[in-house]
Amino acid sequence: MQVDELNDTNCKTYLLVAGAKAALVDPVRERLDTYRQILGRRGLELTMILETHTHADHLMLSREAKDLLGAPVVMHRESPSPLVDRHVQDGETIFLGAERIEVIHCPGHTPDSVSYRVPGAVLTGDTLLIGGSGRCDFPGGDAGKQYDAVTTRIFALPDDTVVYPAHDYKGKTSSTIGAEKRGNPRFAGKTRDEYIALMAGLGLPFPEKIQQSLQVNQSGFEAAEVHFPLVADIAAMPALAPAEVAARLASAAPPLLLDVREPEEFVGELGHIPGALPVPMDALARRLPKLAGYVDREIVVVCRAGARSASAGAILGQAGFRHVFNLEGGMLAWAGAGLPVAR
Ligand SMILES: [Fe+2]
Structure with missing residues (x-):
């Protein structure tokens, strides 16, 4: 399998080629025309x-960009976006022509981070970078899990495996597992606790485009379709675990459940919580007047993975709703806890 990097910037997109078949890894929306020309x-x-x-x-691909490319989007099952066509999980094999791509779940930078192992190489996303690793301070990030994924899964690959990261800020293009095991200062000689402390102390500013990118990528809606709240406000959203939400639903004053996924998802694979009110994110602003009776009551916002619902919760908070909670981990966590779903 041939691996080519297409952007030549610090943000990397790879083209995997097997015979006449190709896969794009981490395409950047603004470079869509270039990718189409290359193909x-x-x-x-x-x-x-x-x-x-x-x-x-x-910005990841929009619905329109996906249609232009005419290929399905593959992501880990914990990805929040409704634009994913195929959800994969740890250990799954994807075929590009006759060649194998193995999915290695590497939560830490985000809950949905994966590495893709191809013959002789591994595409590590923002999990393992050359001489570094992806930050773990966004909502859902977890430095301990990242340490485990790198040290027990990625570093278990053969030493001569070529490492292709999703970013590099020093002009490097590739490394090897052996070189990173020996020389990556984040991991070499570091215990798990030392790594967690190191990552907690990085004090990095938010990336420049986080406000324009993250919620669009999580929701599949464009910034023109939904007025997204500030990322900093979303991080402050209180969350409830599925069991706690179930307990409150069984109480004398149950909260209103607001499901902000799209209509197909509400009745799709994961189903919905019985009694939930479907209000997709792009309809939320105009439906607020109808929710006026809940200004002083509890509202629990629900989505697939808990990312879109955090945005929607922050929108409700700004609109004056005082007791808004996010269902932590979304319907994936609810179903994972064995709690009842309707379809
Ligand atoms: Fe990233």
Whole structure:
């Protein structure tokens, strides 16, 4: 399998080629025309778009861009976006032509981070960078899980495996597992606790484009369709675990459940919580007057993975609703806890 980097910037997009079939890994929306030209010039058939995680620093493909490319989007099952066509999980094999791509779940930078192992190489997303690792301070980030994923899963690959990261800020293009095991200062000689302390102390500013990118990438809506709240306000949203929400639903004063996913998802694979009110994110603003009776009552906002609902909760908070909670982990966590669903 041939691996080519297409952007030549510090944000990397890879083209995987096996025979006449190709996959794009982490395409950047604004470079769509370039990708289409490259595919056309080389006579390649794009069969899939692989994302290593939900990105916070660039716009992923829109619905329109996906249609233009005409290929399904593949992401880990914990990805929040409704634009994913195929959800994968740890250990799953994806075929590009006759060649294998293995999914390695690497939560830490985001809950939905994966590495894609291809023959002789691994695309590590923002999990393992050359001489570094992806930050773990966004909502859902977890430095301990990232340490475990890198040290027990990625570093278990053969030493000569080539490492292709999703970012590099020093002009490097690739490394190897052996070189990173020996020389990556984040991991070499570091215990798990030391790594967690190191990551907690980085004090990085939010990426420049987080406000324009993250919620668009999480929700599948464009910034023109939904007035997204500030990312900093979302981080302050109180969350309730599924069992706590179930307990409150069984109480004498149950909260209103507001499900902000799209209509197909409400009745789709994951179903919905019985009694939930479906209000997709793009309809939320105009439906607020109808929710006026709940200004002083509890509202629990629900989505697939808990990301879109955090945005929607912050919108409700700004509109004066005083007791808004996010269902932590969304319907994935609710179903994972064995709690009842309707379809
Ligand atoms: Fe990232």
